[in-house]
Amino acid sequence: MIYRLLAKFNDDFGLLVFVVYLGLFLLAFVSVFIFPPLALVIVITGLLGFVGVWGVVMLMRGLERSMARRAIQQGGCPCCQGALLATDVVDPDGGFYQQCEGCSQAFEQSGRRAQDEDLYEEDETGVSAL
Numbered sequence: 001m002i003y004r005l006l007a008k009f010n011d012d013f014g015l016l017v018f019v020v021y022l023g024l025f026l027l028a029f030v031s032v033f034i035f036p037p038l039a040l041v042i043v044i045t046g047l048l049g050f051v052g053v054w055g056v057v058m059l060m061r062g063l064e065r066s067m068a069r070r071a072i073q074q075g076g077c078p079c080c081q082g083a084l085l086a087t088d089v090v091d092p093d094g095g096f097y098q099q100c101e102g103c104s105q106a107f108e109q110s111g112r113r114a115q116d117e118d119l120y121e122e123d124e125t126g127v128s129a130l
């Protein structure tokens with residue numbers, strides 16, 4: 001449950017940051033006409049805020065991968081506790097992707113959730129490797 005919330009947060013955090021920065025842009029635009037120094041403060045705060053955003057992204061992705069690695073070592077899917085099967089597709093770490101029987105989510109050995117394009121290697125006939 002915690003893992004799924006964390007994964008959802010990591011999936012949607014970029015959109016949240018975009019919406020917040022869009023709102024701050026509109027506030028800064030309006031404040032140029034009302035109180036110009038506020039626009040300057042918002043721009044500087046926004047630029048420095050990228051460091052905080054980067055820190056949050058690194059922390060939350062690290063937590064998600066740590067939880068996934070622990071679940072994978074115990075043989076269960078981090079999302080649904082289903083059984084994991086090793087695929088024949090090699091991940092970037094040199095191991096094999098582990099795919100859940102229940103929810104079909106695949107994981108690298110590092111705990112990263114695999115995307116569809118990671119798993120399917122098209123050959124010349126267009127048939128996927130899995």
Ligand SMILES: [Zn+2]
Pocket residue numbers: 077078079080081082100101102103104105
């Ligand atoms: Zn699963």
